[in-house]
Amino acid sequence: MRVFDNTLARLERALDVRLVRQNVLSANVANVDTPNFKPKDVDFTATMAAIDGAAHGEGGVSLPTPPTLGASTTDASGLAARDLPIVDVPAGGASFDGNTVDLDRTMVAMAENALQYGASAKAAGKKLAILRYVVSDGNG
Amino acid sequence: MDFLTALHVSGSGLSAERTRVNLASSNLANAETTRGPNGKAYQRLDPVFQSIHMGAQDEAPTVGQSPLGVQVSQIVADQSPGKMVYSPGHPDADPNGFVTFPNVNPVSEIVNLLSASRAFEANATAVETLKTMAARGLDISK
Amino acid sequence: MNLRIENGLSLAQAGGADSLGQLGRLGQTDRMDRSIVGPGGPDKAAQFGSELGKAIGEIDKLQSAADTQADAVARGAGNIHEMALSLEKADVAMRLAMRVRNKLVDTYNEIMRMGI
Numbered sequence: 587m588r589v590f591d592n593t594l595a596r597l598e599r600a601l602d603v604r605l606v607r608q609n610v611l612s613a614n615v616a617n618v619d620t621p622n623f624k625p626k627d628v629d630f631t632a633t634m635a636a637i638d639g640a641a642h643g644e645g646g647v648s649l650p651t652p653p654t655l656g657a658s659t660t661d662a663s664g665l666a667a668r669d670l671p672i673v674d675v676p677a678g679g680a681s682f683d684g685n686t687v688d689l690d691r692t693m694v695a696m697a698e699n700a701l702q703y704g705a706s707a708k709a710a711g712k713k714l715a716i717l718r719y720v721v722s723d724g725n726g
Numbered sequence: 727m728d729f730l731t732a733l734h735v736s737g738s739g740l741s742a743e744r745t746r747v748n749l750a751s752s753n754l755a756n757a758e759t760t761r762g763p764n765g766k767a768y769q770r771l772d773p774v775f776q777s778i779h780m781g782a783q784d785e786a787p788t789v790g791q792s793p794l795g796v797q798v799s800q801i802v803a804d805q806s807p808g809k810m811v812y813s814p815g816h817p818d819a820d821p822n823g824f825v826t827f828p829n830v831n832p833v834s835e836i837v838n839l840l841s842a843s844r845a846f847e848a849n850a851t852a853v854e855t856l857k858t859m860a861a862r863g864l865d866i867s868k
Numbered sequence: 869m870n871l872r873i874e875n876g877l878s879l880a881q882a883g884g885a886d887s888l889g890q891l892g893r894l895g896q897t898d899r900m901d902r903s904i905v906g907p908g909g910p911d912k913a914a915q916f917g918s919e920l921g922k923a924i925g926e927i928d929k930l931q932s933a934a935d936t937q938a939d940a941v942a943r944g945a946g947n948i949h950e951m952a953l954s955l956e957k958a959d960v961a962m963r964l965a966m967r968v969r970n971k972l973v974d975t976y977n978e979i980m981r982m983g984i
Contacts, residue, residue, distance in 0.1 A: 591935070593935040593938050593939050593942070596938075596939055596942040596943075597938060597941075597942045599942070600941070600942035600943075600944070601863070604859075605728065605729070605732075605859075608732055608855075608856060608859060609728075609731055609732045609735065609793040610793055611852075612732045612735045612736050612739075612793065612852045612856065613735050613780075613793035613794045613795065615736070615739060615845075615848050615849055615852045616735050616736055616738055616739025616742070616794075616795050616796045616849060616852075617739070617775070617777050617794055617795075617796050618739075618845045618848065619742075619743070619746070619775055619796075619841070619842070619845055620775040620776065620777050620796050621775065623777055623794075630944045631943065631944045631945070634942065634943050634944060635943070638943075689844075689845070689848055692848075693848060693851060693852075696851075696852060696855055697855065700855045700856075700858055700859045701948075702941070702944065703859050703862060703863070704858070704859065704862040705941050705946070705948045705951065705952075706941055706942055707862045707863050707865060707866050708862070708865070708952065708955075709937075709938040709941055709942075709951055709955060710866050710938075711865055711866040711867070711868065712955040712956075712959065713934075713938065713955070714866065714867075715959065716931075716958065716959050716962050719959075719962065719963065719966065720962060720966065723966075723970075724963070724966035724967065724969075724970055
């Protein structure tokens, strides 16, 4: 019996990828003054598309099947171990010490990432709350 | 990667920038020190930042996918020559009457200070953002 | 959508009241009438059934719409307030459905409790 559907699984994946992206962006901010440091980023849309494609059997990033009742949930560290597309950010302009971190863009990306993480978490929580309400026979 | 790793990374950024602030303050304070710890004029100090792979607090980092934190790998003394001022009566004057003053330019030290404090604030904002994210994640099970 | 849920609810109440009324009329007759469905009964029952089915379909549509919005947000392309609104609508619809269902079950139990 499938209690937790594909949407919930996709939301879980989205949360994992957002967390990885937050790590990468934090690393960019920490290295804003390191000479010759090239900033990195995770292409979120492409990553999620690859994960979705794998779930539908089109190859790409491998993915555990959506959880069924009684199965264990996804393993976040397993996601990091795979080849997530962590790419170098193309340099905006010249830099005198080789460091190409654009601090303002990075902070904006970090804020957007946190916001989307919150939205996905809210969606997942709400779906689970609906399920919980139904399961508990309408008594909260 | 998880929340703790990101916090560790931002923490490394915070402490590296704090070191930079400390060194800039030290340079400014010693802008006129003609007799430093080694008897010669004070030489301004620079931190050298280096990226390092970071795992969570007590784990060894896995090189492939772990995020890059920062550390001050060494503190180098700036070897450029200081200003020579002709002042024969000065206790630190050399046989020709010249006194070597430190190679500190207060303006560029203050610029370093401002840049370091901006980076410090950016790292602090990163920590706040991470805390907000963690709170939202915990709200899933509210 | 709301109108249909309300129709379903009112029909559930009407259906329950009608059944009780019919049973009451039965008690006043001498003959055992095998059919407990009074005049106009089958049409009303069928109408009630189809209304209920339609209402359930509406709830399912709302859940699917909420799922679509959540998928869009998971992909990174979603509209946050649309997702929040559709999730809330799905939640409210589900709660209403649970209320209706509980009411129906209670009505049924009530009727079955009345011994013949």
